[in-house]
Amino acid sequence: MFIAVPVGMNYRTERWPVVTLSLIGVNTLVRLVTLIYSFNTDGASDLWVMQHLWLTPAEGVWFTYFTSMFVHAGFVHLAGNMIYLFLFGCCVEDMIGRWWYLLFYLVGGLVAELAFIASTPLHFASDVPLGGASGAISACMGMYLLLRANADIDFKYFYFIWLIRVMAGSGEFSVPAWMAVGFWFLSDLFWMVLGIVLGGGAAAGGTAFGAHVGGLLTGLGLIWIFLRFRKQQEAEETSTDILSPAEIKAAARVNEVSPGEVPTIYLHENGAQSGPFTLAEVQERLTRNEVAAGTLYWCEGMAEWEGVEMLKD
Numbered sequence: 590m591f592i593a594v595p596v597g598m599n600y601r602t603e604r605w606p607v608v609t610l611s612l613i614g615v616n617t618l619v620r621l622v623t624l625i626y627s628f629n630t631d632g633a634s635d636l637w638v639m640q641h642l643w644l645t646p647a648e649g650v651w652f653t654y655f656t657s658m659f660v661h662a663g664f665v666h667l668a669g670n671m672i673y674l675f676l677f678g679c680c681v682e683d684m685i686g687r688w689w690y691l692l693f694y695l696v697g698g699l700v701a702e703l704a705f706i707a708s709t710p711l712h713f714a715s716d717v718p719l720g721g722a723s724g725a726i727s728a729c730m731g732m733y734l735l736l737r738a739n740a741d742i743d744f745k746y747f748y749f750i751w752l753i754r755v756m757a758g759s760g761e762f763s764v765p766a767w768m769a770v771g772f773w774f775l776s777d778l779f780w781m782v783l784g785i786v787l788g789g790g791a792a793a794g795g796t797a798f799g800a801h802v803g804g805l806l807t808g809l810g811l812i813w814i815f816l817r818f819r820k821q822q823e824a825e826e827t828s829t830d831i832l833s834p835a836e837i838k839a840a841a842r843v844n845e846v847s848p849g850e851v852p853t854i855y856l857h858e859n860g861a862q863s864g865p866f867t868l869a870e871v872q873e874r875l876t877r878n879e880v881a882a883g884t885l886y887w888c889e890g891m892a893e894w895e896g897v898e899m900l901k902d
Contacts, residue, residue, distance in 0.1 A: 704803020
């Protein structure tokens with residue numbers, strides 16, 4: 590028997606993972622309350638939770654699509670999911686922000702459930718209950734994969750072999766995120782396809798492989814859209830730092846001085862714009878090497894910005 594568990598990332602968060610810890614707290618609290626009540630009801634509380642909070646597609650109760658993300662079939666199921674949620678969720682929350690992370694977590698979990706239902710033979714007529722946070726956590730893994738594909742994930746492994754004699758041990762190893770997450774995805778995809786081919790649906794041994802596959806693909810898609818949107822927003826903010834020729838003309842008229850040379854030259858260096866300057870002032874700054882390489886200049890009559898090196902004596 591060989592077991593490998595992820596135990597760390599080479600990433601240090603800059604803020605407390607409030608959302609991730611809150612999600613872990615809610616999942617754990619639901620399980621603890623269910624356990625406490627089970628002692629007084631001879632296990633009836635577990636049945637009640639499964640009937641009312643787990644997602645049973647055939648019943649069509651809308652709120653169970655959300656409550657099912659916070660219920661688990663025992664502490665082993667809970668502990669396994671929470672380890673992955675803590676490791677991947679903390680990093681993703683820190684990188685994209687708390688509110689985006691919470692939204693993507695819930696959307697990822699919802700789409701994961703729909704993907705599982707779509708991959709089952711009876712679809713929305715299925716009476717098999719579905720519960721657990723693994724679909725939403727798979728979305729976190731998909732987001733992490735696109736954000737830090739080459740970052741290492743640290744694992745702790747344990748093995749136990751019983752042939753002629755008993756051999757047991759443990760150790761550690763690290764692999765890139767693309768390799769670890771890629772292995773999980775391909776493994777879940779294999780079992781999902783096998784279940785569909787055999788007619789049993791995208792689950793085996795009580796594991797919703799279809800939800801894992803759908804969640805991870807959803808996380809990839811959501812973070813791809815997020816990164817494209819953020820890149821476009823940064824580009825727009827950068828473009829607004831450069832004044833239009835009309836704005837520069839107006840500024841030049843306001844800043845004209847007399848008598849002497851009129852300062853009409855504007856510089857754009859290191860993302861900031863300055864001016865107006867006279868030609869003599871610019872040339873003097875160039876002589877003293879006070880102008881950064883790649884600096885652009887513009888003055889009235891020019892169609893576009895050009896390299897300031899052209900103004901050297």
